[in-house]
Amino acid sequence: MRALLPSLSILFVQALLTLCTPLQQTVGGDSVSFSVNFSVHVENQTRARDPMSRRQPRVYQLYSRTSGKHLQVLGRKISARGEDGDKYAQLVVEADTFGSQVRIRGKETNYYLCMNRRGKLVGKKPTNRSADCVFVEMVLENNYTALMSARHAGWYVGFTKRGRPRRGPHTLPNQQDVHFMKRNPAGGAPDPQPFRYTTVSKRSKRLRTSPPSPH
Template sequence: MDRVRDHVAQPLGEAVAPGEKKTCVVLLLPFEAQLLVETDTFGSQVRIKGKETEFYLCMNRKGKLVGKPDGTSKECVFIEKVLENNYTALMSAKYSGWYVGFTKKGRPRKGPKTRENQQDVHFMKRYPKGQAELQKPFKYTTVTKRSRRIRPTHPG
């Protein structure tokens, strides 16, 4: 069985129905991997599937990241956690406290050796090439001294 190495992605940050697929591209040394991020339930549970290999990223009972052709087991479900520093961490749904992590060289780290505050488990969301313009611009509102919101300003 092939292993899914150096494959981890972040969803596009939109609310989607369970089972709906989102495509993401993540740059990991030395190549780009195209991945499908599927929502498992309403909330932040996701499955990660390699587009080329069609294998799901899973964490086995020893905490090792492996690829499986069938992603229906709880080992292949991860909980997306947005951290205080605006990075995202992926925690195993089956093994609480174990995170998806990669070393600086791109090698996967075992789940029991990872913690939420380690840089190896921090990931940043990226849009695929050509889809950056799908981001909505910020809307600014003016605020009075009494901290009341009034009508939004229109760029003119």
């Protein structure tokens, strides 16, 4: 068995080099080279549902840039009026694929954040596994986070200054209405993988970068 290991290793390396080497095809007597594009395969695997792997839940708050409050899942009702540390503002975020698709549910109510076919944000019961409840978590150039519906591309989770949900068709990724900041719950344990987030001063309206919470 031990004697076979070197041979298997050599075969594995040869197979890997074969995949990475540009392929050649004879066309009309001439040899034509072309490269294999694996980006499409990677993208498809990223978007593919992953029902077999173990979910990796995270708990944090989503601070709305427009309302100055936090997203809340109040059962079927959704708003962005939660104070820092509010029990309805604590969200459990579950990775739904190998990539950036997630499901978000309220830790207190256990209802999932969803967007129906009309673009309205609603809460649904935990037994519901509808694709309406899957979002693509995107980190924007300004370091804010946006949540786009996985079923309705181009529709984002967004709120008005009063914390009322905006309908998906009326949102754009460059609107402040769809910009959020991840924050640890007040008084909660720091995330084992801390992230940098931004705080907003209503007085100065300037953005300041806060360091991650110490361990």
